[in-house]
């Protein structure tokens with residue numbers, strides 16, 4: 542990759558999801574999604590769809606019987622991504638495909654501020670969101686933009702673009718709708734992640750949380766996490782719940798119990814163990830964590 546394209550990626554947070562991870566997130570969503578009994582439309586949104594890998598993975602794993610009920614919405618700002626996704630999502634056998642080249646955050650803000658529903662409204666209308674929103678930290682966003690995002694989306698501390706996306710995505714989900722999202726893992730144990738932890742605790746039931754640590758799934762120096770969550774009927778305050786948790790980090794331990802092909806295979810089995818992937822060993826730790834997350838590293842989940 543050239544220096545310019547690396548810099549551009551950093552600025553726009555465009556770290557595309559590897560196909561295996563896209564498949565993994567899609568299967569986790571489907572394990573938790575209960576389709577409606579009738580053959581009503583199921584609206585699926587990727588608000589930062591890039592070239593469509595996540596939408597494709599979800600359709601690919603969707604049961605054949607209800608595939609024709611799917612209505613896909615893909616949004617992205619990038620011109621090239623937009624051309625690619627248009628090409629890739631043809632002939633999927635779904636009910637409709639609505640691709641929009643626009644700023645998702647602006648769109649949600651406009652809708653929230655509007656006194657009447659806008660055409661193609663997203664608010665509280667989506668059954669499933671699958672996403673890998675851009676990660677762009679305050680230093681790269683610039684102070685002015687970070688300040689505006691913080692005020693628009695009620696964030697505090699060192700704002701990252703993915704945090705604003707999480708708030709905006711909440712507004713788009715129907716109650717009981719499912720979110721399957723890849724983010725930076727920084728919200729788990731940083732001060733600036735407190736608003737995200739609060740949002741997840743109050744507005745969502747966390748069904749599965751994966752800290753993918755230093756598995757280098759992305760080219761960028763991002764340590765990813767996967768959150769699978771269901772939007773609550775109504776916000777729930779000051780209640781502690783526990784949620785399924787798995788983390789995987791490189792280890793110097795030499796003895797391993799399994800040799801697996803890749804990280805996604807390693808995390809599919811919920812077992813405490815050391816696995817070998819290529820020439821490196823990784824410790825998989827499984828258990829539960831208390832939600833609201835405490836803001837400390839859940840180093841040994843119970």
Ligand SMILES: C[S@@+](CC[C@H](N)C(=O)[O-])C[C@H]1O[C@@H](n2cnc3c(N)ncnc32)[C@H](O)[C@@H]1O
Nearest residue numbers: 555556557558589590591617618619644645673
């Ligand atoms: C991390 S990439 C993910 C792409 C794709 N969903 C995937 O998983 O491979 C983030 C995408 O967000 C897009 N993006 C950045 N800011 C955006 C915004 N405000 N609204 C919509 N898309 C945006 C970028 O162009 C990029 O394609």
